[in-house]
Amino acid sequence: MKKIKTQNGFTLVELLVVIAIIALLISLLIPAVQAAREAARRMQCANNLKQLALAMNVYHESMKSLPPGNLVLEELKERACHIEGLVYCGSIGWPVFILPYMEQMPLYDKVDFETFAYTPEPGDNSYHSEDAPAGDPKNREAGETVPTVFSCPSALRLSPYHKDYGVNGDRSCPESSEPKNNHDGVFHVNSDIRFSDVKDGLSNTFLLLETSRHSWWRANGDGELLTTRVGSNPFFWVNTWGQGYAICQYWAQERHYPLSINTIEREAPSRGVRSGHLRGANGAMCDGSVHFINGKINFEIYSGLFTKSGNEDVKLL
Numbered sequence: 001m002k003k004i005k006t007q008n009g010f011t012l013v014e015l016l017v018v019i020a021i022i023a024l025l026i027s028l029l030i031p032a033v034q035a036a037r038e039a040a041r042r043m044q045c046a047n048n049l050k051q052l053a054l055a056m057n058v059y060h061e062s063m064k065s066l067p068p069g070n071l072v073l074e075e076l077k078e079r080a081c082h083i084e085g086l087v088y089c090g091s092i093g094w095p096v097f098i099l100p101y102m103e104q105m106p107l108y109d110k111v112d113f114e115t116f117a118y119t120p121e122p123g124d125n126s127y128h129s130e131d132a133p134a135g136d137p138k139n140r141e142a143g144e145t146v147p148t149v150f151s152c153p154s155a156l157r158l159s160p161y162h163k164d165y166g167v168n169g170d171r172s173c174p175e176s177s178e179p180k181n182n183h184d185g186v187f188h189v190n191s192d193i194r195f196s197d198v199k200d201g202l203s204n205t206f207l208l209l210e211t212s213r214h215s216w217w218r219a220n221g222d223g224e225l226l227t228t229r230v231g232s233n234p235f236f237w238v239n240t241w242g243q244g245y246a247i248c249q250y251w252a253q254e255r256h257y258p259l260s261i262n263t264i265e266r267e268a269p270s271r272g273v274r275s276g277h278l279r280g281a282n283g284a285m286c287d288g289s290v291h292f293i294n295g296k297i298n299f300e301i302y303s304g305l306f307t308k309s310g311n312e313d314v315k316l317l
């Protein structure tokens with residue numbers, strides 16, 4: 001009797017089951033890979049802040065004070081555009097002052113401190129929204145050269161000429177000369193704060209925080225979430241909207257409104273702390289330590305960490 005040869009193989013049902021199992025495994029693996037990549041990006045962001053904080057500390061050791069949040073020269077005030085004599089456009093922000101302390105001396109040498117700063121893209125809602133570029137072309141090369149340490153790898157990149165970090169300005173408009181804002185941050189216009197002025201403790205006071213994703217906001221605090229053309233955080237050009245600063249409250253309608261981490265509920269979230277990370281943002285303290293700040297942190301504790309001499313009994317655990 002002739003033997004019937006049989007062929008080994010998958011049936012259609014078995015093949016579909018195998019494909020379904022593979023698809024399930026891939027769907028389980030992708031989030032893990034994405035989470036691992038984001039963890040690496042968050043670590044790189046923390047490392048950036050560490051380098052900036054160390055440069056600030058070395059600057060302080062050398063100059064006996066921290067750099068100004070933004071520099072406004074008296075001789076330029078008459079030529080500068082300004083808002084009611086309070087905010088002077090084109091002032092030079094803190095990033096350039098620490099460049100020599102982070103192996104960026106050639107870039108520092110390109111900055112002309114006796115004239116206005118420069119930015120190829122001033123940022124929407126910055127009183128220069130339709131005017132790009134802005135500032136003095138003498139500082140063009142420096143303004144267009146942003147070292148990678150100022151950029152968070154998780155941030156939404158709408159402009160190559162913007163940074164993702166800001167110094168602690170406490171509240172309102174630290175770039176302004178408006179006295180009623182009652183700033184108690186570590187930086188403000190023409191500031192020269194010393195660490196000895198930080199009465200609340202160096203480990204209990206913010207030095208730098210993330211201020212990326214400036215492109216998201218709500219008109220007057222209401223309506224749909226809007227996306228501006230570019231962000232509001234140029235490399236070292238400063239005029240308004242808290243460019244280069246991180247704050248936790250802003251002044252409007254005769255009162256201070258809170259700005260929690262990653263908020264989209266107020267009309268000016270670009271002034272607050274924002275990041276491309278889930279559930280919070282990185283921040284560096286005055287002692288140089290770097291921490292991930294949970295977005296659900298109690299606001300009283302959070303705002304207390306912005307003041308240098310508020311005498312609040314708060315600690316970042």
